[in-house]
Amino acid sequence: MATMAVKAWVVAMMLVVHCFDVGLGAGGDGLCLGSPDYGDALAKAILFFEGQRSGRLPANQRARWRSNSALADGRPENVNLTGGYYDAGDNVKFGFPMAFTVTLLSWSAIEYRGDVAAAGQLGNLRAAIHWGADFLLRAHTSPTTLYTQVGDGNADHGCWERPEDMDTPRTLYKITADSPGSEAAGEAAAALAAAYLVLKEDGDKAFASRLLAASKSLFELANNYRGSFQSSCPFYCSYSGFQDELLWASAWLYRATKDGKYLDFLRQNQGSSNPVNEFSWDNKQVGAQMLATQEYLKGRRELARYKANLDSFVCALMPDSGNTQIRTTRGGLLFTRDSVNMQYTTTAALVLSIYSKALQSWDVSDGVRCSAASFSPDQIASFAASQVDYILGSNPMGMSYMVGFGGAFPRRIHHRAASIPSIEVLSRRVPCNEGFSSWLPTSDPNPNVHVGAIVGGPDENDQFGDNRGDSAHSEPATYINAAFVGACAAAMGQSQKPASPTLSSY
Numbered sequence: 001m002a003t004m005a006v007k008a009w010v011v012a013m014m015l016v017v018h019c020f021d022v023g024l025g026a027g028g029d030g031l032c033l034g035s036p037d038y039g040d041a042l043a044k045a046i047l048f049f050e051g052q053r054s055g056r057l058p059a060n061q062r063a064r065w066r067s068n069s070a071l072a073d074g075r076p077e078n079v080n081l082t083g084g085y086y087d088a089g090d091n092v093k094f095g096f097p098m099a100f101t102v103t104l105l106s107w108s109a110i111e112y113r114g115d116v117a118a119a120g121q122l123g124n125l126r127a128a129i130h131w132g133a134d135f136l137l138r139a140h141t142s143p144t145t146l147y148t149q150v151g152d153g154n155a156d157h158g159c160w161e162r163p164e165d166m167d168t169p170r171t172l173y174k175i176t177a178d179s180p181g182s183e184a185a186g187e188a189a190a191a192l193a194a195a196y197l198v199l200k201e202d203g204d205k206a207f208a209s210r211l212l213a214a215s216k217s218l219f220e221l222a223n224n225y226r227g228s229f230q231s232s233c234p235f236y237c238s239y240s241g242f243q244d245e246l247l248w249a250s251a252w253l254y255r256a257t258k259d260g261k262y263l264d265f266l267r268q269n270q271g272s273s274n275p276v277n278e279f280s281w282d283n284k285q286v287g288a289q290m291l292a293t294q295e296y297l298k299g300r301r302e303l304a305r306y307k308a309n310l311d312s313f314v315c316a317l318m319p320d321s322g323n324t325q326i327r328t329t330r331g332g333l334l335f336t337r338d339s340v341n342m343q344y345t346t347t348a349a350l351v352l353s354i355y356s357k358a359l360q361s362w363d364v365s366d367g368v369r370c371s372a373a374s375f376s377p378d379q380i381a382s383f384a385a386s387q388v389d390y391i392l393g394s395n396p397m398g399m400s401y402m403v404g405f406g407g408a409f410p411r412r413i414h415h416r417a418a419s420i421p422s423i424e425v426l427s428r429r430v431p432c433n434e435g436f437s438s439w440l441p442t443s444d445p446n447p448n449v450h451v452g453a454i455v456g457g458p459d460e461n462d463q464f465g466d467n468r469g470d471s472a473h474s475e476p477a478t479y480i481n482a483a484f485v486g487a488c489a490a491a492m493g494q495s496q497k498p499a500s501p502t503l504s505s506y
Helices: 002-021 038-051 095-111 113-118 122-139 153-157 182-199 205-224 243-257 260-268 285-297 301-317 342-361 377-391 432-439 478-495 501-505
Strands: 145-150 172-176
Touching (some): 038 122, 038 478, 095 145, 095 182, 095 478, 113 122, 113 478, 122 145, 145 182, 182 205, 182 243, 260 285, 285 301, 342 377, 377 478
Antiparallel strands (some): 145 172
16 A cells, blocks of 8 residues: 555665765765674674673683673572673672563574574574573572572662672672562563573573473462562662563463463463553563464464554554654654663564564564554564664764774773773772772773673764763663664564565555
């Protein structure tokens, strides 16, 4: 229909228009015409996780500017809580967002295994998943115990020091039957079920079996001892409640086990699945809706409400849908809020990509109908890819928001380990106050290039100051990259498809 042709043209041309608006044109430095090197971006996005590692680093560690750190984590309570990931530019291990990171990485590996393998990155992606899943597995020390945080967030944020020098309290936080946290337990259950699906083919059947057993146990902890998770406040407070994590975990456990009780949970609780316009470490409604919709498309028609709500999510994001709730900037970036906005951009791009793929797989050619327009699977995928392209340089600043990708990228990211010379270069200890006085405020580029790190991103006017002190825009986070991995793999696959007949005829 004519409307669909126009919509396809608008989505495809969006980036080209703004290239000329900012004077880049066809021969500019921004990656405006033609696709960026998605394979290189994918490799770097995965490499980023090695720079976030905590614990004793392996011999094949590629981010050589990092060294062993936090080797006594858990010792005050006689548990081994070494390993895992620092969530962002600080030195705390927050289990809630770490689990979300593992879930997203696993989802990316499941949906885009072929694309990731073609880029030569499947082994590295599995290693990133294994590193996080191993920590979550050890953090679940009993059927009713999950350690959710290592490190005092306030004390840590009061220091600027390398993790290798860290001397702030490594305070332990946990949830139990008496002090529940259904959000954290539910997300950990989802993460381990998703990781199981990826790692069960790795040859270590015993490890994979432990992941699945722990996932089932964590779901029982989350569901049987219901209560809201508060121990990470003020840094990772859950505002959306825990029902979304219960749905998310049950959806992953159904995919991993095909046990009808998890499908029953989804069916019986779909009334608590509401239309939302974001997907984040806090709110998993859209993720649960996506997994349930895949089951709907396979014939589980009793899950229709999930698909309806997922369609609402798509309409809330797509420009000119008649139901748009999340605006795009002049340069074409989905802009949810002016603080670490890229986390919402990358998760949206991931879900849109997966939904497009599902619609194509089940031959739902009419796609998603919104009040003012309809969007085909290809249009949805193209819009998702435009978000990846924006991050990689097709934007008014003409720069990549991924460190180490392209010629222009952030040089002063808000990241303690990256901003202080490696102990291989500066072997003496750099104490807390020296970090604040000498390394945080300097305008010099970071001495360590944290390759692959995607920062919080530009403001609503597509402007970025590359200021180390501006954590809302210059700090990377594991869950930004984790969602980008799948979105980037999808964009790579999309770029290799034949040109759309609708576009060529227009």
